[in-house]
Ligand SMILES: Nc1ncnc2c1ncn2[C@@H]1O[C@H](COP(=O)(O)O)[C@@H](O)[C@H]1OP(=O)(O)O
């Protein structure tokens with residue numbers, strides 16, 4: 001059943017988005033928070049220097065922007081609901097900033113955060129405030145009550161590589177994703193259905209005409225707007241359930257060690273997909289699927305990799321509200337109610353309903369063929 005609200009392609013008035021919907025206040029607070037964090041990320045990406053990267057234990061580069069964006073989102077959500085005790089499940093923690101060796105980085109983060117807060121009319125924060133805000137993200141989450149879910153920069157490799165990345169904020173209410181917002185600072189505004197993929201994946205930070213915000217409210221649709229204005233008009237979006245597999249474009253990770261490019265190529269071949277894959281970093285792929293720029297997203301990480309809820313929460317509700325389907329490789333819906341981890345069968349498949357069924361079938365067939373070859 002199509003969700004309530006305006007027709008796809010219809011433009012809805014400037015903020016507040018979906019006034020009167022059950023979580024309209026939270027949705028608009030989330031959009032504001034993601035806009036502020038995206039501004040900070042844009043500034044840092046434009047000034048990126050090697051001195052601002054440190055290596056975490058998992059070998060992923062972390063920048064001042066990850067911490068700064070997490071602090072800003074926590075600040076904005078707290079400001080929007082001053083009386084509330086915010087529970088947030090977020091990727092970063094402040095451990096390395098509390099260490100004396102992190103003092104210079106903390107100072108840099110605090111400066112950056114304060115420059116964005118000043119533009120938003122807020123009072124400056126101390127380093128201690130910034131650490132407390134980052135640590136709001138340490139919630140274990142779960143299936144009861146309300147939890148914000150944040151990846152302050154998804155696609156860190158894309159961020160440091162001057163490619164795509166996203167600020168991803170979702171909200172869980174009693175185990176279900178009630179709303180999701182994706183800030184995509186480097187995504188071109190225009191559709192790029194006809195693009196061969198390379199130009200978009202390699203698109204540069206800071207170019208004019210880039211920056212999209214995707215937002216969805218469970219039961220009330222998915223929307224897109226420009227990212228940089230405070231209250232721009234939104235347009236309702238919908239997935240493109242192409243009638244023929246040969247017309248489908250599939251998306252996957254830019255990084256081959258994040259997702260098995262050989263397996264997805266076999267699945268695509270089995271389906272009769274002929275267009276080359278669109279390889280991009282981060283949850284921007286969920287946004288593109290939701291507005292019909294591509295029709296398939298597949299993610300098959302190494303079996304040793306365990307997914308986290310912040311890497312999919314916002315993107316999934318946006319795709320579902322745009323009329324798409326998201327499951328694991330066995331066809332089960334993703335369960336965000338079990339804490340910080342997202343346990344699933346092999347990988348993630350997102351697509352409009354007809355195409356999704358075809359992908360599931362092809363994944364099973366290719367899996368059987370591989371098992372047969374291995375036997
Ligand atoms: N070894 C890995 N395998 C799979 N995914 C990874 C790995 N390392 C980091 N990631 C995460 O994969 C996601 C990026 O998705 P994509 O591959 O589509 O760009 C990010 O959440 C990234 O984390 P992070 O948020 O730290 O960047």
Ligand SMILES: [Mg+2]
Pocket residue numbers: 060091156
């Ligand atoms: Mg990371």
Ligand SMILES: [Mg+2]
Pocket residue numbers: 151153154155310311
């Ligand atoms: Mg991530």
Ligand SMILES: [Mg+2]
Pocket residue numbers: 091151152153154155156
């Ligand atoms: Mg991240």
